[in-house]
Structures are given as C-alpha cells and as structure tokens.
Amino acid sequence: MKEASRFEKMAARCWNLLNEGKPFTPIFVVGTMTIYHAADLLGGHASAWLLGLVAALPLFFIYYVYDYPLFLRNYLWIPYVVFLIIWSFADAVLLFLAAALYFFFTVFFWGTLYYHLRIGTSWWNFTRFWKLVLKNSDSTSGNAQEQLPKCFLLLSVWEYAYVQAGQGAPLVPLYGSLVLFAAGVWLFSWVLHRYLFDWKPDVIPTYTDNVPVPAVPVNDKVYVIVIDGMRKDRFEAANAPFLKRLRAHGTEFAQMETVYPARTVVCFTSMFTGTYPFEHGIRSNMVWKLGAKVETIFDSLRKIGKTGRLLGIAHLVDSFGDDVETVTAVMPNDLADRYIIERAKRIVEEQTPDLLVVQLIATDQTGHSRGVLYDEYIEKIEEADALIAEFVGWLEERGELDRATLIICADHGQADGIGGHGHLDEGERYVPFFMCGPAIEPGKRVDEKTSLVSLAPTIAYLLGAPYPNHSRGPVLVEAMRKEKSNDETEAGHRFFAGA
Structure with a gap:
C-alpha cells in the first residue's frame, strides 16, 4: 500500500478548506459573487463589488465564529427574514445561482465525482447523496440547512450594498445601518449559543492524577x-x-x-x-x-x-x-x-x-x-x-x-x-x-x-x-x-x- 504522497497531504489540506463549514462559507460566497459580477470585474468596475464586500465583512466574521450546530441552525432563517423585512431587497437570480452552485458542488462534485475518483463510488451516487446533504447536521459544507441561510444572508447584504454603492447612495448611513444589523445578528447568535448550546461534553478540570504510573510496566x-x-x-x-x-x-x-x-x-x-x-x-x-x-x-x-x-x-x-x-x-x-x-x-x-x-x-x-x-x-x-x-x-x-x-x-x-x-x-x-x-x-x-x-x-x-x-x-x-x-x-x- 502506498504512503500518502506530499501532493496528497497538501491536497487534503486544500480540500478541508471546502469540506469544513467555517472556511467554506466565505469561500463559497466570494466565489458566487465573483461569478455573478464577472463582467463588471473583468471590465475594471470592481469598486462597488469591493464596497459591498466591506459591508458584509462583520457578518462573515460572525458566521465564522458561530457554527449554529444541530437544531440551532433552524434559527438561521430569522436574521435573513429580518433583513428582507427591513430592506425589502432580494435578488432572486443571485439566490437561485447560489443554490444551484451549492447543490452542484455538494451533490455532483463532492458526492459523485470526488468520491468516484477517490474511493470508487458509483457515478450514480448523486441519486442518494442529495438526500444525505439535506439531512446532514454536521459541521461541514455538506450541511445544507446551515450553509444555505448563512450564504443567502451574506449574499443579500453584499448585493444590496453593491447596488446602493453603484447608485451613488451615501455610504455612511448605508454602512451604519448594516453595522447595526450585524450587531443584532451577533447578539442573537451569542444568546442562542450561551443559553441553548448546552450539549458539549464536560471538560475534566484537573490533570491525570487518579493513579501513579507503575514502577514496572504492565505490558510490553x-x-x-x-x-x-x-x-x-x-x-x-x-x-x-x-x-x-x-x-x-x-x-x-x-x-x-x-x-x-x-x-x-x-x-x-x-x-x-x-x-x-x-x-x-x-x-x-x-x-x-x-x-x-x-x-x-x-x-x-x-x-x-x-x-x-x-x-x-x-x-x-x-x-x-x-x-x-x-x-x-x-x-x-x-x-x-x-x-x-x-x-x-x-x-x-x-x-x-x-x-x-x-x-x-x-x-x-x-x-x-x-x-x-x-x-x-x-x-x-x-x-x-x-x-x-x-x-x-x-x-x-x-x-x-x-x-x-x-x-x-x-x-x-x-x-x-x-x-x-x-x-x-x-x-x-x-x-x-x-x-x-x-x-x-x-x-x-x-x-x-x-x-x-x-x-x-x-x-x-x-x-x-x-x-x-x-x-x-x-x-x-x-x-x-x-x-x-x-x-x-x-x-x-x-x-x-x-x-
């Protein structure tokens, strides 16, 4: 059996950027916005794109810190609904693109192509994998019920700021309102994790001391x-x-x-x-x-x-x-x-x-x-x-x-x-x-x-x-x-x- 090559070790680390939920969210959102505004970026009109990114950065930070594990992910739709109520803004084409890219990545690229090339899973694995992604509750990118509401909110805030900046709206009140919104999302996240996230195993407070190491080894x-x-x-x-x-x-x-x-x-x-x-x-x-x-x-x-x-x-x-x-x-x-x-x-x-x-x-x-x-x-x-x-x-x-x-x-x-x-x-x-x-x-x-x-x-x-x-x-x-x-x-x- 071959050892893992140096290339495989590096590839495994790169794959974890997409597999682990925390790094996946910003990578996916930035990638989606890059695709959606590719014409503007290639045409040298990136300023509104960058200004929108700056407006969304506080939310990127919050969603990197807070996983929203298990049933807490059900609460992720609340900040998004609040955003829709306050700003009455939703770009349906952008959200559809994000959902399509997400399910292409998880169901076809990861669940079918990746597993076929790596471990020999059938080319038809997507017929089951889509169900697994919808039910999955772990801390990876394949947790659709956690990743989609996070990405939808980040994309919507970014796109809203992009549109407003492109129309010449004053930046100080725009950023001020979005920072207040992000502060509310942070407080909401903190309260949920402080009072509802209570199933972590207890930490043993002291170092091992229940028995001394024997003078003569028990085993060879x-x-x-x-x-x-x-x-x-x-x-x-x-x-x-x-x-x-x-x-x-x-x-x-x-x-x-x-x-x-x-x-x-x-x-x-x-x-x-x-x-x-x-x-x-x-x-x-x-x-x-x-x-x-x-x-x-x-x-x-x-x-x-x-x-x-x-x-x-x-x-x-x-x-x-x-x-x-x-x-x-x-x-x-x-x-x-x-x-x-x-x-x-x-x-x-x-x-x-x-x-x-x-x-x-x-x-x-x-x-x-x-x-x-x-x-x-x-x-x-x-x-x-x-x-x-x-x-x-x-x-x-x-x-x-x-x-x-x-x-x-x-x-x-x-x-x-x-x-x-x-x-x-x-x-x-x-x-x-x-x-x-x-x-x-x-x-x-x-x-x-x-x-x-x-x-x-x-x-x-x-x-x-x-x-x-x-x-x-x-x-x-x-x-x-x-x-x-x-x-x-x-x-x-x-x-x-x-x-």
Missing part, C-alpha cells in the same frame, strides 16, 4: 485499532462475531464519550494527548498551525526509550507529524482496510513498536459517501471485524500478544445524512470502546460515563511511561486485572487465539 506492547466513524448502534446491529467475543472476554466501557467537535483530527489528537481542543490546539480537520501544542503519547514513550507508531490517513500528519505512517486515501474503498492491515503487519515486522495505532477508514468513508443507515455501512463494519480477526491471529502466532493489551474503539460515531460528525448529533457522541488481554479484567462492563481523553494516560500506564504533560483523562483503572494466579494469567495469554 499495546495495540490500538480505531475503526474510524463506527457508530455504536450500527456496530451492535452488525454481524461482527470476533469483535463481540473480544468485548465479552475483556472490559467494555459502555458510555465512552468522544470530544467536541467530533472531527477525525480533533478526536485523534485528544485521544493521544489526553486533553481537549482548547489545550492541544486542533479544533477541526482544517489545521492552520501544524502540530499539537502539547505532548502526545508518542512523546511520552520517547522519554523512556520506547517507540510508538500511528498508521493512518494524511490528515493526521497535521497533528502528529513524523509519528504517523501515512496511507493513501485514494484507492477503492473495498480495498482500503485490507491494505492498511497488510501495512500494519509490515510495521510490526520491521519496526516492532511498543505502541501501534491502526486507523481503519472504510467504515467512515462509506458513511460519508453512502450514509450510515444503509446496508453498505454495516457491511464495512463486518469486513473490519474479519480483518481484525486475521490481524490479531497473526500477532498471536508471532507471540506479540503474550504481554500485550488490545484496545478497540472508534474516534467518533456518525449521524444521519452524509455520515455527519462534528456537532454531536444522535449517533456521534458515544463510541464502542473495549480492552482485552492478560492484564485486563475479563467479562466486565463499565457503565459510568468515560471520555476518549483517557486513552493516552491509559496507554502510558500500561507501558510505564509518564503521562503526557497536559493529559486530563483518568486512567481506566476499572479495566486493570487484579493479581491473578499463574494459571489464570496463562488463560489470559491464550485468550486471543481462542477468540
């Missing part, structure tokens, strides 16, 4: 397999016998909560630093400044002469740099996880890392391209189950699991629509998470709420490494096996082969 190895985007209830519906046997013979954390926003690079960074976006600095898949601001579990391992590797897609380089073994995401989706598992075997053979994290991507990609409430999504979970069974069996044959812990989890779930994740809609918040191995309590279920920020300190505890310097998650000590007899320990060693 830790293997973490992250099935990207595996929704918890769809995992339960899948025929995944191997993973469910592993869960039954290990410790399951039934209320494992992801972080906000539940985007892949954000979640992975929190999982392997032990802290939250406000501290590690990765707030979306669009990473403006590369590298986590705090120590990662890989930094902690280096302090004691141990090694860790993360096998994953190009996006993760933005947070973890050289600790990532990249895989290309440009391949048929039916082959992606198979190639990743084969690459994982080579890493074990050639590098023998003390910690290996493997990101399986096919489930997430199917959710995004085909939706999570269809059979294709469950089939990808079932394929992951078979591949993990093969990989674990291969590790067992090599003796790699004699003193090892295996952790299976997802980084986030997925909501309806285009496999939405980000705002913690239904299906996103809680993820499958279980641990097994000779050091782990068998047949145990923990029902108390826990957080994925506990993964990094738990790995550090198992391998005898210091906790990352900003780790806040408590070590998952509930999973740790108490002292056992030699016979019981040997039974734990034999478990993986039996599973």
Whole structure:
C-alpha cells in the first residue's frame, strides 16, 4: 500500500478548506459573487463589488465564529427574514445561482465525482447523496440547512450594498445601518449559543492524577485499532462475531464519550494527548498551525526509550507529524482496510513498536459517501471485524500478544445524512470502546460515563511511561486485572487465539 504522497497531504489540506463549514462559507460566497459580477470585474468596475464586500465583512466574521450546530441552525432563517423585512431587497437570480452552485458542488462534485475518483463510488451516487446533504447536521459544507441561510444572508447584504454603492447612495448611513444589523445578528447568535448550546461534553478540570504510573510496566506492547466513524448502534446491529467475543472476554466501557467537535483530527489528537481542543490546539480537520501544542503519547514513550507508531490517513500528519505512517486515501474503498492491515503487519515486522495505532477508514468513508443507515455501512463494519480477526491471529502466532493489551474503539460515531460528525448529533457522541488481554479484567462492563481523553494516560500506564504533560483523562483503572494466579494469567495469554 502506498504512503500518502506530499501532493496528497497538501491536497487534503486544500480540500478541508471546502469540506469544513467555517472556511467554506466565505469561500463559497466570494466565489458566487465573483461569478455573478464577472463582467463588471473583468471590465475594471470592481469598486462597488469591493464596497459591498466591506459591508458584509462583520457578518462573515460572525458566521465564522458561530457554527449554529444541530437544531440551532433552524434559527438561521430569522436574521435573513429580518433583513428582507427591513430592506425589502432580494435578488432572486443571485439566490437561485447560489443554490444551484451549492447543490452542484455538494451533490455532483463532492458526492459523485470526488468520491468516484477517490474511493470508487458509483457515478450514480448523486441519486442518494442529495438526500444525505439535506439531512446532514454536521459541521461541514455538506450541511445544507446551515450553509444555505448563512450564504443567502451574506449574499443579500453584499448585493444590496453593491447596488446602493453603484447608485451613488451615501455610504455612511448605508454602512451604519448594516453595522447595526450585524450587531443584532451577533447578539442573537451569542444568546442562542450561551443559553441553548448546552450539549458539549464536560471538560475534566484537573490533570491525570487518579493513579501513579507503575514502577514496572504492565505490558510490553499495546495495540490500538480505531475503526474510524463506527457508530455504536450500527456496530451492535452488525454481524461482527470476533469483535463481540473480544468485548465479552475483556472490559467494555459502555458510555465512552468522544470530544467536541467530533472531527477525525480533533478526536485523534485528544485521544493521544489526553486533553481537549482548547489545550492541544486542533479544533477541526482544517489545521492552520501544524502540530499539537502539547505532548502526545508518542512523546511520552520517547522519554523512556520506547517507540510508538500511528498508521493512518494524511490528515493526521497535521497533528502528529513524523509519528504517523501515512496511507493513501485514494484507492477503492473495498480495498482500503485490507491494505492498511497488510501495512500494519509490515510495521510490526520491521519496526516492532511498543505502541501501534491502526486507523481503519472504510467504515467512515462509506458513511460519508453512502450514509450510515444503509446496508453498505454495516457491511464495512463486518469486513473490519474479519480483518481484525486475521490481524490479531497473526500477532498471536508471532507471540506479540503474550504481554500485550488490545484496545478497540472508534474516534467518533456518525449521524444521519452524509455520515455527519462534528456537532454531536444522535449517533456521534458515544463510541464502542473495549480492552482485552492478560492484564485486563475479563467479562466486565463499565457503565459510568468515560471520555476518549483517557486513552493516552491509559496507554502510558500500561507501558510505564509518564503521562503526557497536559493529559486530563483518568486512567481506566476499572479495566486493570487484579493479581491473578499463574494459571489464570496463562488463560489470559491464550485468550486471543481462542477468540
């Protein structure tokens, strides 16, 4: 399997400018206005266009700051209706152009051409994707119910100011009235987010201190397999016998909560630093400044002469740099996880890392391209189950699991629509998470709420490494096996082969 090339890494960052909702909104609006007024701009008459842009800038800023997650997006039409009432202005042709361009981009360019070229989705994918875009609730550009009212208001304010400036209207009263309107939109947004946006996970206020790192490592190895985007209830519906046997013979954390926003690079960074976006600095898949601001579990391992590797897609380089073994995401989706598992075997053979994290991507990609409430999504979970069974069996044959812990989890779930994740809609918040191995309590279920920020300190505890310097998650000590007899320990060693 090829590594992600330098071009692919740069292309992934560029794509996130269009994929992430915050940068998409201004890019799309500016692009639409450029197309709509192309003749004026080419003819050298850009002054009114620029004056209109200046009038709309306060609203651009407000809509960059405020996402309007989940049901809050229903309130986005209120500022637009207020604008229509006050100024009685609407350019129907401009709004129609914007809607046409938006659905062309999301349904045909993204949902059909992009996914066909990247992962081999059918040329007919648009017949389903339009429904997914209308239902999607996540923080990407594919959230039609959030993006359309934002773009309509921005375009209307810009076009209104453009027309007025072109007619020679006095600029001071024009700008004054629009600034007052923008101030009202800001106050409206602040009130909504202050009093209605109340579903973010609680932040753990202190750093990891619930148990000291043991003087002697509990394990020689830790293997973490992250099935990207595996929704918890769809995992339960899948025929995944191997993973469910592993869960039954290990410790399951039934209320494992992801972080906000539940985007892949954000979640992975929190999982392997032990802290939250406000501290590690990765707030979306669009990473403006590369590298986590705090120590990662890989930094902690280096302090004691141990090694860790993360096998994953190009996006993760933005947070973890050289600790990532990249895989290309440009391949048929039916082959992606198979190639990743084969690459994982080579890493074990050639590098023998003390910690290996493997990101399986096919489930997430199917959710995004085909939706999570269809059979294709469950089939990808079932394929992951078979591949993990093969990989674990291969590790067992090599003796790699004699003193090892295996952790299976997802980084986030997925909501309806285009496999939405980000705002913690239904299906996103809680993820499958279980641990097994000779050091782990068998047949145990923990029902108390826990957080994925506990993964990094738990790995550090198992391998005898210091906790990352900003780790806040408590070590998952509930999973740790108490002292056992030699016979019981040997039974734990034999478990993986039996599973």
